[in-house]
Amino acid sequence: MADADRLLGGYDPNAGRSAHAAARPQLIPVPSLLRALLSEHLDPGYAAAAARRGGADAPRRGRERAFGWLWEALAALLIAAVFAAAVAQARSVAPGVRDAQQLLLQSVRSSESTAARLGKERSALTARVDDVQRRALAENAEGRRLLTRLDALSLAAASTAVIGPGLTVTVTDPGAGPNLSDVSKQRVNGSRQIILDRDLQLVVNSLWASGAEAISVGGVRIGPNVTIRQAGGAILVDNTPTSSPYQILAVGPPHGMRDVFDSSPGLQRLRLLEASYGVVVAVDVADGLSLPAGSIRDVKFAKQIGP
Template identity: 75%
Template sequence: MVEPDRRLGGYDPNAGYRAHAARPQRIAVPSLLRALLSEHLDPGYAAAAADRARSGTPRGGRARAIGWMWQALAATLVATVFAAAVAQARTVAPGVHAAQQVLAKNVRSTQAAATELTQRRRALSAEVDDMRRRTLADDATGQRLLNRLDALSLAAASTAVIGPGVTVTVTDPGAGPNLSDMSKQRVTGSQQIILDRDLQLVVNSLWASGAEAISVDGVRIGPNVTIRQAGGAILVDNNPTTSPYTVRAIGPPHLMRDAFDRSPGLHRLRLLEISYGVGVSVDIGDGLALPAGSIRDIKFAKEIGPP
């Protein structure tokens, strides 16, 4: 009689196995993580080193001499390159120093000339304004035109103004031991915390609080003035400024301070004060003096909105 398993095609699942060995066997596979942490040498290199050790063939004297010769040649070549670099640096150093001195002298002379021209321009602008006022103040039409010009000059920040207002002073913290690494990451490689966007937000908040004229570190803020970051420096109308940053705003002082206390600009400064130790002060003063801003020629203008 044919067995039941034979009826299914003659396959016996236990064929070739003894009764006690029919169970599957586990093959030990090493852990990949354990191998990465414990086996620091590639298996191929380890096998090559083992074969070389088993062969026991020592290097001959000639091979050792050739190896030492190549090492000495490499050391001589490296020393020659370094000696040539040092000699070239010593030869070029006087010329580089002289060029640096010339460039520094040119920069100082250019700055002095720019300062003198700026003062000259302000004096001429004051003379022109005085002559215009004397000419237009004789009749009613000229007086109305003069009032209109004053309003436009205030909006364009082209005339100096004096009046009551608010002074906001922002100070970067010193490079002390308590300065966190997170604060250092705001400007890579420096201890600067206040950035251009922080001053921009303060200026915009003062405008929204009712300011009529604003200056940042003595630079009048007008339609063509920008506050931007250039590396680790803040440029206000292309003039570098450093901490402490002083922002003066002329307007109704008490109303302006109350509105500025609820503004996003002061809220951001308070967060920086708590997080990084930035110094923030808001003061009311009388007789704040703001200089006139720079006047630039308009090359192109486009009307926006209905005429």
């Protein structure tokens, strides 16, 4: 087949004819359209045009690739320069940050020591005032009645230290546990903290209802102005952090308190946590419990409830 015929679609008018057998019937040529569909998947004109365009665009594509590589190299250099500047700045600032941290640490320790010293002075002055007050009121019958009333109010206000028999309730977090209780939304999976502030609040209220006369949590006396609250992962008792094991001391009639506390909502809550999470709960009767005096704050507005 001639090249001109191939460019026209592949039709050859002499296709199928036999030049050596003139007497035989002539064969009908295969239509050029079907033959082109089966053999020529791309029109030759398109192939020739693509070849011409490819030869003309090859230098331009080479220049585009070179510019692309150049921009990538510039971007890499810019990123490296930024990282180098950041590292250099961090190294230059690090000594100042360490000095600031040390200064803040020293300031915190100094404030803590000052607060401890002032607390001791306050306790000593409070004891002196109480001694002078008692000696002045013990001289007559009216003063002694007033002193008895003041002692009762001081016990209710948790302003005096208390020593006596009572109950010790020790609650220890076991570690990570499944979320089985109704407060699972407030707990973090894998966290070692199971006991929450409201658990301790319920135990303290149950001890009050059981007949306790004075209570302390983690060494902090519970009084009218003392709160137990959650702050992130810590439990604060009167703004003092406390951690597991949580020790709750309650001064009062030990056996009577034990009988009532065994069926109280607070102990039932602890038993539920013990069964669900493995919390360790220990309730013991003890003698000679020593509870410190609580902090005294001015009450601006108060109203007596009940008789």
